[in-house]
Amino acid sequence: MSFEQISYAVEGYVAVITLSRPNRMNALTKVLESELRDATERAARDDNVRAIVLTGEGRAFCAGMDMEELEVLPPDDIRAENWMRPYDMNRRADYQTRYSYFPAVPKPVISAVNGAAAGLGMVLALYSDFRLASEKAVFSTAFAKRGLIAEHGIAWILPRIVGHANAMDLLLTSRKVTAEEAKAMGLVSRVLPPEQLLSAAMTLATELSAIVSPRSVKVMKRQLWESPYQSLGEAITLANTEMFTSLQSDDFREGVAHFLEKRAPNFLGK
Structure with missing residues (x-):
């Protein structure tokens, strides 16, 4: 399986999925979305993979939906059947939707947030099992600034992670949150120098693969x-x-x- 907008590699027991549109801050397109899900399912099926690391190429983790696609996005695309395919019939339907499928993967998903995580980029991080951030990472829900709403279950998951008051703040203001503030509110577990981020994520993934x-x-x-x-x-x-x-x-x-x-x-x- 070859990919156009992500890269996929297996190192030991760890699958590394990298969003690879650095010139567009790894903003989501339909191609990237589809490839990310295919790669995640590929790692889930591979008995030699025991953990998954998700990161972004360049200076961003994921800047959300690509504005050029969002501008022409038909309203009914959000419920298109091809995005809602079940991952595992033995898992809750709640974790089978367009962006909520990481919890259904029977292996830990670690987001190494190397830069901006905005909108849907933040949603992807929230549905991960671990979130490690670079000191340069910045988080923003972004939706209110685009005339949108709390998308894809973020109104359910965000307050469970950061509490109601912080979730209200992040969603209604769409303000940018630094990595240190994100750690203080529990949005991420660790903040690391940029050059140490991927290594720390790989160390964690390796421990989850071998020690336990x-x-x-x-x-x-x-x-x-x-x-x-x-x-x-x-x-x-x-x-x-x-x-x-x-x-x-x-x-x-x-x-x-x-x-x-x-x-x-x-x-x-x-």
């Missing part, structure tokens, strides 16, 4: 993303079911063995 059980990571990711729809009792019931299964898994046996034998783990994800 890929099977455990997959199950816990699903538990965390589905918990907003569950009562405490439902979350406990699911946890008990998953615990019963995990105690019979190869990764559990390996987890005990490598600890007792004082050696590095060799998890198979099974």
Whole structure:
């Protein structure tokens, strides 16, 4: 599979997806959107991939929808069937839509936000499991400045990450937020010098691939993303079911063995 507007590479157990329209600040087009989803699904299906790193080429992560496409975008495009295809029939439909599919991927998605993340670029980062930012990163919802609304579930996910007051601020003002302010409000977990960002993201991805059980990571990711729809009792019931299964898994046996034998783990994800 070849791509025009992204690059895709696998390093060890890590798939690196890079948005590659640097002359347009990696703004989204229909081609880029389609390629990003195809690449994400490719990584999800690859048994040799255990984590995904998403970043941008050049000085931006993703500046949102390309204005040249947005200007001629038909209103019904947002609900076009080709964008709403299911990723996994065993996962919640909420995580099968045009931009909300990262939570349905059974592997951690790490956004290495190297520069501007505006509009849909910020949406992509929000649906990731980890967000690391360069000191040069800038975040903005942008929608209110374009006469638009809180798109693609951002009104649901943003306050869950930064709180209601911060979400109201970011959405209604569309102001630009620095990486340090983003960290202070919990939007990102780490802020790094630009030259260290990708290395830090790869280190995290490698740790998630080798040091801990890929099977455990997959199950816990699903538990965390589905918990907003569950009562405490439902979350406990699911946890008990998953615990019963995990105690019979190869990764559990390996987890005990490598600890007792004082050696590095060799998890198979099974």
